[in-house]
Amino acid sequence: MQILILLLGLVIVAWAMTRRKVKEIAPAPPPRRTWEAALRAATTQEQLNNIRWGSDGFETVYQEGALSGEDYEYLVGLWAVRWTELGQPVLGQPEHRFYGIIKLDGVYAVEGSILSALIDGTVVAEATVGSGGNFNLTVVQPEGADYTGKTISFLLNYLATQTATWTKGATTSLTLTIPVPAGLPPGPPEGREPIDATGLGDVDMDGKVDEADSILIARFRAFQVSLTDEQQRRADVNKNGKVDIGDAGLIDRWWRTGSLELA
Ligand SMILES: [Ca+2]
Ligand SMILES: [Ca+2]
Numbered sequence: 001m002q003i004l005i006l007l008l009g010l011v012i013v014a015w016a017m018t019r020r021k022v023k024e025i026a027p028a029p030p031p032r033r034t035w036e037a038a039l040r041a042a043t044t045q046e047q048l049n050n051i052r053w054g055s056d057g058f059e060t061v062y063q064e065g066a067l068s069g070e071d072y073e074y075l076v077g078l079w080a081v082r083w084t085e086l087g088q089p090v091l092g093q094p095e096h097r098f099y100g101i102i103k104l105d106g107v108y109a110v111e112g113s114i115l116s117a118l119i120d121g122t123v124v125a126e127a128t129v130g131s132g133g134n135f136n137l138t139v140v141q142p143e144g145a146d147y148t149g150k151t152i153s154f155l156l157n158y159l160a161t162q163t164a165t166w167t168k169g170a171t172t173s174l175t176l177t178i179p180v181p182a183g184l185p186p187g188p189p190e191g192r193e194p195i196d197a198t199g200l201g202d203v204d205m206d207g208k209v210d211e212a213d214s215i216l217i218a219r220f221r222a223f224q225v226s227l228t229d230e231q232q233r234r235a236d237v238n239k240n241g242k243v244d245i246g247d248a249g250l251i252d253r254w255w256r257t258g259s260l261e262l263a
Contacts, residue, residue, distance in 0.1 A: 029061045032071040039078050045086050045136060052079050053132045084171055087136065094141040096166050100174040101133045102156060104222055105215065108133030109156055109178075113222040118153045119166065129156075135176075139166060154178075157218040157245055192255055195237065201251050203227065203235045210255050217248040 035058045038051045052075075053059050062072040083099060098117075102109045109115070109129045117125040117139050124147075127137035141147040147166040154160040160176040191210030195201040203213040217235050219225045220243055227235060227243070235243045237250040237260075250260055 029066045030056070032067070032075065035075055036078060039075065039082050042082060042086070045083055046130070048079055048082055048086065049130060049132070049134055052076075053134070080171075080173070083136075087138075094147075094168050096139045096147075096152075096164075096168065097171045098135070098137045098139070098164065098174050099171070100135065100176065102129060102135055102154075102160070102176040102178065103133060104156060104178045104218065104224075106177075107224065109135075110223045113156060115176075116155045118155055119147060119150045123155075124152075141166070141168070157221050157248065188255075192258060194234075195254055195260070199234050201234065201237055201254055203231050203251070205231065205234070209251060211252075214248040214251040214255070217243055217251065221245070221248075 035051060039048060042048045042051065051057055058067055058072065058075050061067045062069075067075075084097075087097070102115060104113075111129060111131050113129045115127050115129055115135050115137060116123045117127075117137055119139075125137055125139045127135050129135050139147070139152060148168065150166045152164045152166055154162065154164075154174075154176050156176075156178055158178050160178045162174060162176055164172060164174065191208030194207075194209055199205065201209040201213060203216045206212075213235075216225065216227070216231075220227050220235070232243050235247050235251075237247045237254075238244070240246070254260055
């Protein structure tokens with residue numbers, strides 16, 4: 001009988017050790033209520049984003065399959081509620097808020113790049129892109145203007161594929177994608193000679209002017225790459241002393257038509 005009790009004790013100890021081992025190998029992610037408490041305690045929208053998209057954020061854990069769909073939906077909903085609460089506008093201000101993610105040519109737009117909203121070709125709001133391509137943009141209708149029903153376009157070097165309709169008091173989640181470059185006919189497959197003997201237009205210095213050069217300008221302006229002084233000189237096709245969207249447009253035109261003349 002004593003031997004039996006001893007054996008039973010050993011089995012229980014072995015079982016307990018196995019449990020502990022499993023726990024050590026795969027630490028459990030924080031339960032839903034930990035993220036929930038963090039979302040409720042957050043005092044800035046940046047903190048909310050970290051709880052969602054940070055390295056221990058619930059987005060990552062959900063992608064890895066360690067958070068149920070039901071819990072994920074709940075946390076996303078709470079995140080959206082808290083986001084609105086923390087960015088509460090001045091009461092009665094006519095505005096339409098947008099938040100979401102922006103990708104430039106398939107890559108998350110880099111932190112610090114500027115996203116603009118346009119109505120009838122005029123910039124009506126700007127926002128600085130945060131980490132992970134996140135943005136939070138508010139289009140306020142100024143006194144005397146009527147934005148109701150107007151189409152909003154989004155621009156980060158090039159126009160986003162998506163548009164929105166301005167609606168007073170609305171909050172809209174958007175995933176913006178910006179093809180680079182967009183809406184122009186394809187150029188010759190081999191590219192073209194540089195614009196002049198100094199290599200003007202050939203930003204990546206491979207001896208020809210093509211799509212890669214204008215994409216490099218877009219990425220430089222989105223802080224995704226750096227350019228040497230020589231590359232910046234070659235990029236400044238309109239010779240206004242800076243690398244700007246006009247240069248990318250002229251390079252596109254040269255590559256596609258062999259002319260710098262505006263149509
Ligand atoms: Ca080139
Ligand atoms: Ca320029």
